[in-house]
Amino acid sequence: MKTEDLIRTLAAEARSPPRRLRSPAVRLGLWLCVSVPWIALVVAVMGPRPDLAIKAEETRWLLEQGATLMTAVTAAMAAFCAGVPGRPRWERSVPLAPVALWIGLLGAGCLRDWSLAGPQGLALQVDWACVPGIVTVGLVPGTAMAIMLRRGAPLAPVLSVGLGGLAAAALADFGLRLFHAQDAGLMVLVWQVGTVAALTAFSAAFGHRLVRWRHLAAR
Amino acid sequence: MLMRAAQQGDAAAYARLLAAVTPIIRRTAARRWTGTEEPDDLVQDVLISLHQVRQTYDPGRPFLPWLMAIARNRLADIQRRQVRRAKGEVAVEVLPETFAGDETKEPIERIADAEELGRALATLPPRQRQVVEMLRLKEMSLREASAASGMSIAALKVSMHRAMKALRAVLTK
Structure with missing residues (x-):
C-alpha cells in the first residue's frame, strides 16, 4: 500500500474520533472515585480493627499509612503519564520517593521494635492472610487500572502496567491496615510490602499482553 | 491546530x-x-x-x-x-544441502543399496526379520504388527531394537 492511500484510509476513519483521553490528574481522580468506595465496602464488611481510633493518633502508623497512600497515588499518576506520548520521563520515577519513604519508615520501625523488645521484636510469623486480603481489596482498583491503562499509548508496557499494579496493591495495603491488625515492622515489611512487590512484578509481567500496539497484535 | x-x-x-x-x-x-x-x-x-x-x-x-x-x-x-x-540468520553464499553429502548422514542411511540391506536382513533371526519387514518396510503400526504376528507390542519393540542393533553392526562393518 502506498503511504498516500494509507493516509486516505486513516483520514476516513477519523470521521468518528475516539473520546479524547483526559489528563492524568483527572484520570487519577476517576480511579480513586472508583477504588475508594470499594475499599470502604471491604473494610465495612470485614469490620474495622478495634484499635483503629487509637492507631489514628499514633504518628508512626499515620506516617506509614501516609507513605502507602502516597505510593499508590504517585504510582497511579506515573502509570497514566507513561501512557501519554511526549510527557517528560522524570514523571515515571516520582513513585520512587514515597516507596523509599515507606520502606524506610518500616525499616525504622524494625529498629525500634528491636530496641524495645530485643530479638523478640523482630519475630517473624507466618501470616498468609495478608495475601488474599490485599488481593481482595485490590480487585476493583486493579481492574479499573487495567481498563484505564489500555486506553493509553503502549509506549512502555512493562513499566506502566507495573506502576499500575503497584498503585492498586499499595492502595489495597492501605485499606488492609484499616481492618487487619498487623503493625510489627518486620511483619509488615515481609508480608504486606512483600505481597505488594509480588503483585507489582506479576502485573509488569503481563504488561506486553495488556497494553500493546493493536495493529501489531493483529498481524 | x-x-x-x-x-x-x-x-x-x-x-x-x-x-x-x-x-x-x-x-x-x-x-x-x-x-x-x-x-x-x-x-x-x-x-x-x-x-x-x-x-x-x-x-x-x-x-x-x-x-x-x-x-x-x-x-x-x-x-x-x-x-x-x-x-537468527547466517549469511551464506551457497546454502548447505544436507541430503546430498554422505558426511551429513547416519551410517545406516548411507546404505542405499537394497541388495546390501537384503543381505543384512537375511542374517537376522526369522522373528527379528519379520518385525523389521512389518514395521519398517511395510510401515505397519505397532498395533497392526501385533495383530498380524500375534506378538505383544512390548515384544515387538524389543525385537525391533535388537534387529536395528544387529543391522547397524552388519552394515557398518
Missing part, C-alpha cells in the same frame, strides 16, 4: 496533518539503523501507531514531542525486531 480539528472528526485536517508529518517521520527514520525494513513501511507503521493513539494527544501540550515520542518508540521496536531477526 490540525490535530485538534482531527480529534473532533475533521477528516480533511487529519489527512493534511498526516501528509505534513510524513517527511518528518521519514527523516527521523533515515537517521537510524533499521536493518532491511523499507523506509515506506517504517513511515506507515508510525502513521498507523499515531492513528491508534490519537486520543492521547492533549491540545494543551505541544504536538511535535507527542509525535516524536511515538516515532522513536516504534523505530526502537523495529530496531529490536531487526536485531532479533539478524541474530
